[in-house]
Amino acid sequence: MNEKYAHITREGLWSNNVVFAQMLALCPTLAVTSTATNGLGMGLATTAVLLLSNVIISSVRHLVSPEVRIPVYIVLIATLVTLVDMSLNAWAHELYKVLGLFIALIVVNCAILGRAEAFASKNGMADSALDGLMMGLGFTAALVVIGGVREIFGSATLFANAHLLLGPAFSFLEMTIVPDYKGFLLMILPPGGFMVVGLLLAAKRVSDQRRAARAQLAAAEVAVN
């Protein structure tokens, strides 16, 4: 049982990462990752929705006919996002002013439908909740890394305006790496997003391949001995 949870965790965070392995949700990824803070905001909002949608869809999975599952999931996800949007607007207005832009975008995030289809519709509620959480955290980590790289090269800051998202206590995160930097526009605009995603993807592949080769070598040595 523990092994299964560890597997789900590893899948979500690394080996089946939403952005770097499934290559899903690239549209919001490219759109919001001009800074690490924006990436973090989008990631956290998506994680919340992913967790809830996985739990709900897993709980109704026996009732839904396979033939009509896609429209049912889409309606459920869109409703959930709208509910989150409205309640944040009403009861956490300050947070909404920062995250508002991202929340509506979550509806079109295919990672959520992807997890509903690939995992929550086939697994129990606890597993689905963990899967949603880990996929969400993996997505958040990917967005923060992409946003961080683009922000460092694009405007030489890191976590700029984090206090708007997380509160004044987190203003220590905000860093200016090169003062008086003129800015590198390409990195902030969407093409820079494509480049950073591509380069990070290549780096992840190389590291995975090296690890696999090392594991193979070790296995071969064991076999020889």
Add this chain to the structure above:
Amino acid sequence: MKLEELRGKLAYQGLLLGGVALLTSVALAFASRATEADIKAAEAADLKQSLAQVLPGEYENDLLKDTVTLAGKEGDVLVYRGRRAGKVEAVVYRVIGHGYAGNIVCVMGVSREGKILGVRVIAHKETPGLGDKIEPAKAKWIFDFDGKYLGDPVAEKWAVKKDGGVFDQFAGATITPRGVVNAVKGGLEFFAGNKAQLLDETGGAQ
């Protein structure tokens, strides 16, 4: 199993879709009713806060209640008036600039002498990290307008530096500040053109 058989039936699928649509609509309707008042209150508080930012100082009346609607270049303009001793000392209204990605909605406060008391952007869709430097939380740029009026700088200098004016543009974003500068200039021209009505002195002996 019975449920499995049922799931294959067309009628069940139709009813399922209808049921899900009904349930979600009911949930949304309830949520909308439950949040409506709080959202309105939060937005009114936002408006009050942004009015206070562009109208520093105390006024004896409730700004949200002393309003006048006048025809502007881009449709009707709702003007909030702040009074002291019965006299309109300052007015606040919305101006709309055309940015890189749609409209930039600003509020500006103008004193009875026609000087800008403050400008704030309340809604825009400009590029994060580039055009969003018009927000006071991200850059000090918007404060450059404070104290300016038609005459300082002179009309042809009411533009970004790239167009021969006095206002800075941002590295990589000229269209956004140009839109805001033009909107503010338009706002001052609106003030000059409607001064009597704005200051509620149409009937006075002037």
